[in-house]
Amino acid sequence: MYERLRAYEGQAAANSGVGKDPVNEPMIRHWCEAMGDAGSAYPATAPATMLQVWTMGGLSGNAGRTGVYDELFALLEEAGYTSIVATDSEQEYFRPLRPGDRVTFDATIESVSPRKTTKLGTGYFVTTRMDVRVDGEPVGSHRFRILKYAPAAKRSAQSAAAKERAQRPRPVVNRDNAGFWEGVADGKLLIQRCDACRTPRFPWLPGCGSCGSAHWTAFEASGAGAVFSYVVMHHPPFPAFDPPYAVGLIELAEGVRMISNVVGVPYDKVRIGMPVELEFLRVDAELTLPVFRATGDTGAGASDSDSGSESDSNAAAHGKGR
Known part of the structure; x- marks a missing residue:
């Protein structure tokens, strides 16, 4: 061959x-x-x-x-x-x-x-x-x-059990984004705002991308937003991840965008422009992640059970950001 x-x-x-x-x-x-x-x-x-x-x-x-x-x-x-x-x-x-x-x-x-x-x-x-x-x-x-x-052939029951035991990735917390993760632990989605030009920004950065100022203040986002763009993850099937699931670029009402999972609706029903609301998903005893639940009449017949397996990418998205 x-x-x-x-x-x-x-x-x-x-x-x-x-x-x-x-x-x-x-x-x-x-x-x-x-x-x-x-x-x-x-x-x-x-x-x-x-x-x-x-x-x-x-x-x-x-x-x-x-x-x-x-x-x-x-x-x-x-x-x-x-x-x-x-x-x-x-x-x-x-x-x-x-x-x-x-x-x-x-x-x-x-x-x-x-x-x-x-x-x-x-x-x-x-x-x-x-x-x-x-x-x-x-x-x-x-x-x-x-x-x-x-x-490849589907994984065996043994490998599926190993996936159940696997931990989701931990976010990389550093001095630039520690405030964001402290807010998540308190049930708040915190965004930075430049003190000089008042431009909001996300993800957290040490300086303003618009004017260069190093001075900023954190404020709590409302949690309202809409799907600006999205992808459906099929591969690769890492342990503790359960594809397929939807990962969205969410445009918040405050004018910034962030990457997170879209839950509460089947992955194939996510659409650009779909309204979403913030919620916090307790992944395990040590990790809570912000995700976005589809709101309004999606026509998808979603239930709360849809969200459990769709929180996979958020930790990696925020932890490996800037």
Whole structure:
């Protein structure tokens, strides 16, 4: 099998592909707003990390595709490697892209790994390299790696029991965020406000991102908010975590956003704009986490039992923040 897969190494996945749209200000603006970078120098130039955006073909695809990638995937799927996950990407930038530039690109299947066994399952890593140009001049390259795998068998009852005994991750408490966790222990969601420019901020930081002042005051949030964005976590299934569950970017009434679990509604019923209210979930004798319960008529038939398994990511989100 591996020899058949290796035969695809070096083959072209795209020849002289052409970006569907030139580099343009609306797309740059959308990207910057999504990244929270509205105050930057863009859109005079495109953010370098947008490199792949200008090569995407959308649902209808791009001219220049050779079909080799599809052949490789078909071979893997016939052999039982039916699942896929993106693992990592690497980009190099040679010059900025500017509005009006029209990109062209070539893509090559750079490598196929020997069969590997991971926690997700057994499969093959496939790496594709794309070289991007404007008027024949190299502007960047993009290397993208995926794992095409056969899902591992479900965990045994013994491993499930081990998960039940596992502790959820402890938040990393330091001098910058200790006040936040002290507030949580007292049943309060505390936000910082700059004493100089009055800008609220979260997560907790030693200085103001707007004016640079190191002086601030903490105040208690109302707990009202709405889902600004969200993801549903399926993998990886760490001990003490019970996927799938919804992790939301919650926009609070005070104007800041924080990451937390959305509870009280099935994970597949969470929606952008859904109103939520703060509540505190006692995870164990030592740990309490702030989570957000969906409010109003969600039409999902949720019950209190929905929240118990959906509090997994909050400790990591806050503890590993700034």
